[in-house]
Amino acid sequence: MLRLAVPNKGSLSESAIDMLREAGYRTRRDPKELVVADPDNGVEFFYLRPRDIAVYVGSGTVDAGITGRDLLLDAGSGAEEVMPLGFGASTFRYAARPGEIGDIPSISSRRVATSYPELVRKHLAQVGVQADVVRLDGAVETAITLGVADVIADVVETGTTLRAQGLAPFGEPILKSEAVFIRRPGTQEIVAVETVRRRLVGVVTARHYVLMDYDCPAALVEQACALTPGLESPTVSSLQNPDWVAVRSMVPRAQTNRVMDQLYELGARAILVTSIAACRL
Numbered sequence: 001m002l003r004l005a006v007p008n009k010g011s012l013s014e015s016a017i018d019m020l021r022e023a024g025y026r027t028r029r030d031p032k033e034l035v036v037a038d039p040d041n042g043v044e045f046f047y048l049r050p051r052d053i054a055v056y057v058g059s060g061t062v063d064a065g066i067t068g069r070d071l072l073l074d075a076g077s078g079a080e081e082v083m084p085l086g087f088g089a090s091t092f093r094y095a096a097r098p099g100e101i102g103d104i105p106s107i108s109s110r111r112v113a114t115s116y117p118e119l120v121r122k123h124l125a126q127v128g129v130q131a132d133v134v135r136l137d138g139a140v141e142t143a144i145t146l147g148v149a150d151v152i153a154d155v156v157e158t159g160t161t162l163r164a165q166g167l168a169p170f171g172e173p174i175l176k177s178e179a180v181f182i183r184r185p186g187t188q189e190i191v192a193v194e195t196v197r198r199r200l201v202g203v204v205t206a207r208h209y210v211l212m213d214y215d216c217p218a219a220l221v222e223q224a225c226a227l228t229p230g231l232e233s234p235t236v237s238s239l240q241n242p243d244w245v246a247v248r249s250m251v252p253r254a255q256t257n258r259v260m261d262q263l264y265e266l267g268a269r270a271i272l273v274t275s276i277a278a279c280r281l
């Protein structure tokens, strides 16, 4: 059986579980369940702390899993990112009291509090800044108030936590993170890992696109297809009225209304949009 690691708690857990369910896998029924066997799909799921997932995958104890890119890089375990999953987006940034430290070179000789010490050490080395890294488990924004650090490096999603502590981010983000599918190097040869990857690509694509159907005057079909090129090529079918054709194409969900407006202006009618439940491209 393939061994797959899933976040058991935290920001990524619920969305990761939803994604696996959409991909047709069995998921836990109770948050206390830590191991779930899915014999029909030949997979055993291990519900682990997101921070530990890259370590398990890197060591080969589990074959693949879902975690955050920032956690993967902090673990430095040798597990590799296969694909981003389109949820759990955040940035990883330095922050300090406004007016005190305003750029990355000024971190030099200061104390930086973080829950991601390896990620921060690697970044400081990359930019050639010497500083003391103070490892904390969480709530690092308070470290400056309590006098443990001059700078923090932490996950920023909305920025609410930073603002509440009177801190402001500075410098370019160290990293743009999101949930990622990771695997042990070499496992691309394992058919079951490749099947999981393909199913996840299916879910990400199904979420990203809608299916658009419309009727279009035959004389305008080239212009209409230019607005809805789809992935390979739109399907064009004949209608009973030979002056019109029916077109079906995949359109990025975020562009749905703009494309419908443009099609309508061109002369297309009966424009229908449907969600895609699943797909394999």
Ligand SMILES: Nc1ncnc2c1ncn2[C@@H]1O[C@H](COP(=O)(O)OP(=O)(O)OP(=O)(O)O)[C@@H](O)[C@H]1O
Pocket: 009, 010, 011, 012, 050, 051, 067, 068, 069, 070, 071, 088, 089, 090, 138, 155, 156, 157, 158, 177, 178
């Ligand atoms: N608002 C957020 N706060 C923290 N982590 C977030 C947020 N949004 C996305 N993430 C991502 O979630 C992962 C961290 O998850 P983890 O479960 O370790 O911490 P958490 O969500 O802060 O939960 P907890 O603090 O309860 O342990 C990282 O990859 C991080 O980038």
Ligand SMILES: O=P(O)(O)OC[C@H]1O[C@H](OP(=O)(O)OP(=O)(O)O)[C@H](O)[C@@H]1O
Pocket: 137, 138, 139, 140, 141, 154, 155, 156, 157, 158, 159, 160, 161, 162
């Ligand atoms: O930019 P925001 O939307 O405010 O989100 C980012 C904050 O949320 C997380 O903290 P969490 O609540 O998980 O507490 P923790 O620091 O103890 O992990 C993270 O560590 C940041 O502090």
Ligand SMILES: [Mg+2]
Pocket: 138
């Ligand atoms: Mg947290």
